[in-house]
Amino acid sequence: MGDRSGTVAWVVPKLLADISPLREYPAYRRLWAGETISSLGSQITATAVLLQVFAITRSSFLVGLVRLVALVPLFGGGLFGGAIADAVDRRRLAMITSGGLAAVSAAFLLLTLAGAVDDAAWPLMCLVAVQSALLAADQPARRAMTPNLIPLEHLPAASALAQIGGTAAGVFGPLIAGVTVAAGGFSVAYAIDLVTFAAPLYGLARLPAMPPRGGGRGAGVASVAEGLRFLHGQPVLLMTFVVDLIAMVFGMPRALFPALAEGRFGGGSATAGAMYSAVAVGSLLAAGLSGPLGGVRRQGLAVVVSIALWGGAIVGFGLAHDIALGLALLALAGAADMVSAILRNAILNVATPDEMRGRLQGVFLVVVTGGPRLGDLEAGGVAAATSPVFSVISGGLAGIGCLLLATAAVPALIRYDAKAVVAQAQARSSQPPPKPDAAPSTGTPGGTAPSGGTDAPQVPRPSGGAARDTLDPSA
Template sequence: MPSGDADDGPGTAGAARRASPRGIRRFAVDTTPLRIAPFRWLWSSTVVTSVGSQLTAVAVPLQIYDDTGSSALVGLAGAAALVPLVVFALWGGAVADLMDRRRLLLISNAGIAVTSLLFWAQAAAGMRSVTVLLVLLAVQQALFGINQPTRTASVARLVPAGQLPSATALTSTVAQFGQIAGPLLAGALVPVLGLPVLYLLDTVALVLALLAVWRLPPLPPLKAAARRAGLADIVDGFRYLVRRRLLLVSFLADVIAMVLGMPRALFPQMAQLDFGGPEGGGTALGVLYAAIPVGALLCGLVSGLYARVRRHGVMVVLAVVVWGLSIAGFGMSGPLWLAAVLLAVAGAADMVSMVFRGAILQSAATDEMRGRMQGVFTVVVAGGPRLADLLHGTVGAAAGTRPTVAGGGLLVVVAMVALTLAVPAFWRYVPER
């Protein structure tokens, strides 16, 4: 694979230098992909739903707890969401490879909007049925499992290969912004306007997203004729993944980072026992939960750097190692401000890893398999932190919070170095242009 771009001559090189951004603009958010109208519409739909979806993500567990007073039932909602998400992300990725992706986005977006409207209807009617909530949540997550791999698999059809890191960074940055702004907005609105309003605002955001998706061009399969997806197509996707060690390592890198090094299940206990917070929440707990997405968001704001990086494999490896070291440092930190800084550094490293893993997936997977690979990506991203919750919660109860967190971070470093030594081609990977 080429390691760089060839010069076309002195005049061309000089023009490129004159056209290149200077000063702080070299590091600011690279908005070049937004000049492409179809990508701009797809990105716009992500912007409006990134906040709206978080409103529902807050509203559902809040409503369950308000209606039942049971944290166990709140936990059950997580399982109700994960199972359909995993199943339909795998199936939806196969469907995205075998039918027009624009059409599939319209269908799944419309379905999510309807479920959000039904969430609003049951809340406005004063229903107190956990069963209804769990069924609606399962349907919503099934539709999201179809929508997400379709949305991300469409990006490579809309922007040139050289702009994929910037396009991924733009999408990831607004997603991180939604994770911060959505819960804050929900907390401010519930006491004033009531919980049903959160569902209604999410519905409005989804309708706006639907209008943006409508503006996309048709995105039919490039090689295969459109047809229904079956189990054999999902199996073919896994066979393809096993044969493409580069893609497999990119997924394993995220599994290593999230399963071994995501300590969020211990945040409530650490906020109270290690950082002096009160029972039931407080500033310390809020800081711990917000620090990682804040770091990721800040890193996304300097995405101008990403377009200049050619060694995508190196960036993923280094980002995962920095994540592990930061989490280990967090586990051994004393004051809350230092813990917050280390978690923010971990969040920034996670953003870098996400951007370049996404770019590798978009560039290294063929279009007829891109949807299925994005389906697996969705499962890994959604399932890894949930497995981490189980692992850290169990080990933390037996060994204590700080040894568990610090040990998990160091294991991330060891496992990532071992994986890189086992598959050195990943370290050397440079995308074609």
């Protein structure tokens, strides 16, 4: 018995998410905490807006239109927001966008308190569009800063922590919104969101200046085109986007959950809600048990296996007649998608030179937001022509087939060696190794002394040339 308990005590910590970036790097800890708390507030507002639009209009169509209004500026803004993040001090940009987002939340609150949206939903939709455009610049800037705050080998752990924070916000934010709206009205929900902005602003205020390494290069169409040309010339990086689009476009049956809940499982809205939650629960569980991912060397191969597992779980869900089995398979799909997301983000951050990280994070934002919505369109269209069950099963199988074809066409992804890539980047770095919990340095990435009370980056960063070489298939 003693040996068994000792084994468990050794295995469990190895499975749990690696929190060493939070423990050892105070600047990253504050950045992560601020973003997580802010994401929770954003989820509260996003849910409250949908509830308020329905309360005003009693129209499900207009509720759906809110999501479309949010998507359009996020698509365009994702590309140009990333270019802006590669042209200016990212810390300053994130502080401006965070302040702008706080102002939008304040506007939601004030309009509601003033009764200005009691009879019309269009002011809410306008604010949603502004909020989405600001997020399109805010997220690439924040994500581009992370590799400069922790060692490169800790990026898988940091990616998992970011996924934990975002997924937890996605799970608990809507619940908090529902309770607060029911108990105190929409203004209470918006007030909570407004208060949460204190956390990200504090975390950013403690950082030094973070201009892109090598200096800014403009934020216009030419800059966006430069980022896309860079991506086109990096087969491994490009494939991480391609395989995720394949998984989401063909294997995302989210739009079919209400129909399947009623026609396949004999339930109603509660059953459909359980399906949506099952995917999120699986994702959160996988992120919480992501400790072993930090030691995965063949990250590209692991991404391919994870996406194949996602497709297989979706096929199984389509074949299932028992709701408990169906929910378990959806949770498995969510877990597989989370593993893929963690490793793809780690590959992106290591393989991209610092001066390109904003633009590539912008592309990442477009892919992860657009893919599932294209999947909704594909699943709904096939279901309308055939049946919801056929749509789920055929989509999962098509995703697996396209995944195999893509990896056969570009085998560099499955040959990607994370350990070799990180070693190359560190060997060519011009900065000393990081010193966890060290006193703030007086230097900054751009060579400018930070103002008092800031935390200087504590890690080496790859030079542009080193990062550009990391996608060599022979590495």
